[in-house]
Amino acid sequence: MNDTPLLRVTGLEKHYPITRGLLKREVGRVRAVDGVDFEVAAGETLGLVGESGCGKSTVATSLLRLEEPTAGEVRFDGEDVTTYDKQRLKRFRRRAQMIFQDPTSSFDPRMSIGESVAEPLLVHGITDRSRRREIVMDLLERVGLSAEDVDRYPHEFSGGQKQRVALARALVVNPQLLVADEPVSALDVSIQSDILNLMNDIQEEFDLAMLFISHDLGVVREVCDRVAVMYLGEIVEVAPTEALFSNPQHPYTTSLLGSIPRPDPTQRGESVTLVGDVPSPSNPPAGCRFHTRCPEVIPPADYAFEQGAWRSVQDLRQRMREGPLDLETVRTAHGESVGDAEGESVAGDEQLKQGLRAEFDIPRQLSDPEGDAVLERALTAEVEGDHEEARDLLDEAFRTPCEQTYPELRETEAGWEAACLLHEDQRQRVERPADD
Numbered sequence: 121m122n123d124t125p126l127l128r129v130t131g132l133e134k135h136y137p138i139t140r141g142l143l144k145r146e147v148g149r150v151r152a153v154d155g156v157d158f159e160v161a162a163g164e165t166l167g168l169v170g171e172s173g174c175g176k177s178t179v180a181t182s183l184l185r186l187e188e189p190t191a192g193e194v195r196f197d198g199e200d201v202t203t204y205d206k207q208r209l210k211r212f213r214r215r216a217q218m219i220f221q222d223p224t225s226s227f228d229p230r231m232s233i234g235e236s237v238a239e240p241l242l243v244h245g246i247t248d249r250s251r252r253r254e255i256v257m258d259l260l261e262r263v264g265l266s267a268e269d270v271d272r273y274p275h276e277f278s279g280g281q282k283q284r285v286a287l288a289r290a291l292v293v294n295p296q297l298l299v300a301d302e303p304v305s306a307l308d309v310s311i312q313s314d315i316l317n318l319m320n321d322i323q324e325e326f327d328l329a330m331l332f333i334s335h336d337l338g339v340v341r342e343v344c345d346r347v348a349v350m351y352l353g354e355i356v357e358v359a360p361t362e363a364l365f366s367n368p369q370h371p372y373t374t375s376l377l378g379s380i381p382r383p384d385p386t387q388r389g390e391s392v393t394l395v396g397d398v399p400s401p402s403n404p405p406a407g408c409r410f411h412t413r414c415p416e417v418i419p420p421a422d423y424a425f426e427q428g429a430w431r432s433v434q435d436l437r438q439r440m441r442e443g444p445l446d447l448e449t450v451r452t453a454h455g456e457s458v459g460d461a462e463g464e465s466v467a468g469d470e471q472l473k474q475g476l477r478a479e480f481d482i483p484r485q486l487s488d489p490e491g492d493a494v495l496e497r498a499l500t501a502e503v504e505g506d507h508e509e510a511r512d513l514l515d516e517a518f519r520t521p522c523e524q525t526y527p528e529l530r531e532t533e534a535g536w537e538a539a540c541l542l543h544e545d546q547r548q549r550v551e552r553p554a555d556d
């Protein structure tokens with residue numbers, strides 16, 4: 121049996137330079153895709169999910185070499201696509217097709233549907249006009265349209281119908297891989313499932329492998345065999361679809377699942393929502409890139425914090441890194457007993473510190489007394505105007521292992537891969553007794 125996957129992507133990177141000035145001096149890089157590995161077997165559908173801007177589309181365009189990857193290897197049927205010359209790239213593009221979110225923009229309004237669908241055939245050397253027309257008419261029927269549609273024009277079709285035509289055009293050259301980038305998200309919800317069903321049928325009929333890109337986990341659950349979860353240019357978890365939905369191993373996956381409406385409230389993930397903005401891919405956080413938003417970010421061994429409070433302390437610490445806090449606003453919002461010259465109530469220092477805790481959802485007293493003492497010292501420094509001292513105190517005491525150690529994508533006890541130090545911890549606990 122042939123164990124080689126149809127597509128194997130290893131260490132894929134796509135960095136966009138950030139330039140300044142007339143001479144376009146490089147001053148930084150957007151690390152849109154930053155070392156991504158995955159495989160897709162023949163006939164399999166792999167979902168690629170993640171929030172907007174995490175690099176999903178860039179994975180697609182780089183692996184198909186619609187834009188050149190910065191680094192990495194893309195093996196298709198055993199061959200490295202990144203080394204292909206023009207001729208071989210053309211052959212590869214016939215075997216690996218892509219469909220996009222917006223079907224309207226992918227058609228020339230002056231060309232009939234038949235001409236558009238037949239175009240790739242012409243490019244690939246099928247010169248007999250009636251043969252082309254025959255193939256196209258057959259395909260139109262297979263994607264749920266009518267053979268007579270062949271002479272109609274794009275504007276005569278609805279969005280859903282256009283996406284059917286786009287599928288016909290992708291299939292016309294008999295590809296082995298279809299890369300579908302948000303293929304239904306521009307369509308009316310009522311017709312999304314028709315198109316998804318069609319894609320499922322087509323995939324079986326044509327034995328297609330599919331890379332299915334979507335930010336919509338509900339859609340991914342309907343069509344994918346496995347799912348890879350991306351965050352800030354990296355894959356953080358890869359799992360069989362149902363396993364991922366019922367037992368996510370990475371806190372980011374759990375958060376993503378928590379942020380979709382679900383009919384069954386008993387499922388894990390319901391109470392967790394994603395908060396905070398995605399950091400910039402030009403300056404990703406050190407260690408685990410999700411640590412700045414992770415609800416399960418690991419506390420240092422020296423303190424026994426309740427997890428929610430620890431997350432809140434991390435939020436304060438991150439905010440402090442951006443500059444001094446707006447004490448006046450907090451002072452006014454939390455003022456009760458101390459009056460200013462105009463008689464308005466403003467907070468005294470103690471009240472202000474409690475106000476700051478409240479703003480960051482930090483309890484009035486942390487469960488760990490030593491930890492609370494450090495926090496109190498930092499808050500005192502901040503309200504006394506020594507922002508640097510406050511920031512440094514928090515930075516020194518409350519560093520998380522998640523920012524110090526880069527988590528590799530490794531097999532978890534659940535049997536699939538996730539990149540999270542929580543699993544490293546578990547592994548070490550399991551491995552240690554065996555070492556004794």
Ligand SMILES: Nc1ncnc2c1ncn2[C@@H]1O[C@H](COP(=O)(O)OP(=O)(O)OP(=O)(O)O)[C@@H](O)[C@H]1O
Nearest residue numbers: 136150152171172173174175176177178179335401
């Ligand atoms: N040509 C470009 N030049 C500079 N930065 C780019 C370019 N294309 C994409 N990016 C950046 O790369 C990152 C990844 O973008 P990408 O479109 O791949 O994400 P995505 O996950 O597909 O998002 P969406 O779901 O919104 O399409 C983003 O920060 C984006 O701004």
